Amino acid sequence: MRKKQVLPMQNAENQHGGIQKPGVLVISHGSRSTEWVALVDQAVAAVDIGEAMPIYSSFLEIIEGRLIQDGIYSLQQQGVTDIIVVPLFVSSGSTHIDEISYALGVISAPNLPTDMVPLNIEARIHFASPIDDDEDIAQIIYGKIASLSIQPSREIVLLVGHGSVEKGFHLRWRKGLELLAERIKQIGSFDEVDTAMLLPDQIQRKMKKWRKSKPNHDVIIAPLFLSEGYFTNQVIPERMRDFTYKYNGKAILPHPLISRWMEKQIRRMLGRTGD
Numbered sequence: 206m207r208k209k210q211v212l213p214m215q216n217a218e219n220q221h222g223g224i225q226k227p228g229v230l231v232i233s234h235g236s237r238s239t240e241w242v243a244l245v246d247q248a249v250a251a252v253d254i255g256e257a258m259p260i261y262s263s264f265l266e267i268i269e270g271r272l273i274q275d276g277i278y279s280l281q282q283q284g285v286t287d288i289i290v291v292p293l294f295v296s297s298g299s300t301h302i303d304e305i306s307y308a309l310g311v312i313s314a315p316n317l318p319t320d321m322v323p324l325n326i327e328a329r330i331h332f333a334s335p336i337d338d339d340e341d342i343a344q345i346i347y348g349k350i351a352s353l354s355i356q357p358s359r360e361i362v363l364l365v366g367h368g369s370v371e372k373g374f375h376l377r378w379r380k381g382l383e384l385l386a387e388r389i390k391q392i393g394s395f396d397e398v399d400t401a402m403l404l405p406d407q408i409q410r411k412m413k414k415w416r417k418s419k420p421n422h423d424v425i426i427a428p429l430f431l432s433e434g435y436f437t438n439q440v441i442p443e444r445m446r447d448f449t450y451k452y453n454g455k456a457i458l459p460h461p462l463i464s465r466w467m468e469k470q471i472r473r474m475l476g477r478t479g480d
Contacts, residue, residue, distance in 0.1 A: 228259040228285030228328075229471055230276045232305060233293040233431070235264035241432045242268060244458040245293065251464040254471050259283045265301055273308065274324050281327055288328045289474045291467050294335040295342075295429055295457075298369050298377030302335055317371060333470040338384030341462045341469070346385070347392045349455040350427050354393060361397040361415050361422050362389060363450075365441055366429040368402025378402060382429070389427070396422060403440060412448045426452040 229252075233245050242264070249262040263276035280288055290309060292302055304319035306312045311332045315321075336342050346364070354360055364386050368378050382400035390398040399415070401407040415424055426445065428437045433456045445452070457463060 225286040226284050227287045227289055227475065228280040228283065229261070229289045229291060229467075230273070230280060231260065231262050231291045231293055231467065232273055232276075233262070233264055234301065235267040236432070236434070237267060238432075238434065241434065244432055248293075248458060248463045249467070251461065252467050252471070253464070254468050258471075259285055265305065273305070277324060277326055277328070286328050287331060288326075289331045289333060289471055291333045291470045292335045293431065293463075293467070295337075295366065295431060296378050296381045297335050297337055298374040298379075298381065299335065299367075300369060300371065300374055303374070306332060316373065331474050333474050336466065337381040338388060339466055339469075340388055341466045342457065343385055343388035343392060345457050345460045345462050346427050346429065347389055348460070349457075350425050350453070351393070353425050353451040353453060354395075355423070357394045358396055359422050360395050360425055361399060361419065362386075362393070362395050362425045362427050363408075363411060363415075364389065364398060364400045364427045364429055365408065366400070366402055367436065368404040368407075370405050375402075375405075385429070395425075403436065403444070406444065408441075408444045409447075412445070412450075416448065424448070424450045426450050428454065428456060430456045432456045432458045 231249050236242060246262050249260060252260060259280055261276040261279050263273045264271050292305060294302055300317055303316050304321045307315040307319065308321040308324050309330050309332065310323060310326065311330060364382055366378060366382050369375050386398040386400050399411055401411045415422065426441065428441060430437050433454055437454045437456055
């Protein structure tokens, strides 16, 4: 008989006599690039929370045999009763977060149409947060663009993310980008750190704004993408073709702080934020 309970981790202890056996399900998008998959798997493999706990790297699509349901089955077969889900996505504004939440039973209905259906789950689900404006990610992004910076007081960083045209999702994207931009500005002491989405296309407007208001500043483009690929290698350069800028196309992965970010999410869901 199928059972499913979706509870915050802290409440699970109170209502169910304590967590019996936790496990971790990391969910990322999936790609036909074996290099992309390897980068994610390496980051997950490096997660260390100081105790024996099953962890499974799963994918939303494409990677047959490694999909979300495969991960759930694998963890449950190992006796896991409480699954901590770590969504390896850069924004809570991603529509994928919405459909994954629905499929896992975290929300009763998706906010947008989806092909995903409720998954077969016996364990309790504890859904962590995506990246958004995490301080570790700000450090990663700064580290990726640091070599492009010569005189921060005369530089503008444009943080570019995928974005969304859907109203509620757009607002979550914007909020996360803006908070992350504030962190990067503090770390790098840049004159300005601005944000732009690819969807809707905001790059032209932002670049024209800075070309007019601060023509003697250098603009550094910082892509907010987990891995390098179509968006970092083609889309961003194409949309920047009419402007002068500095760009190395470096994405978040690989970087050891991604594993530390996952560890932080897991500990938070276990109720040990002071670890």
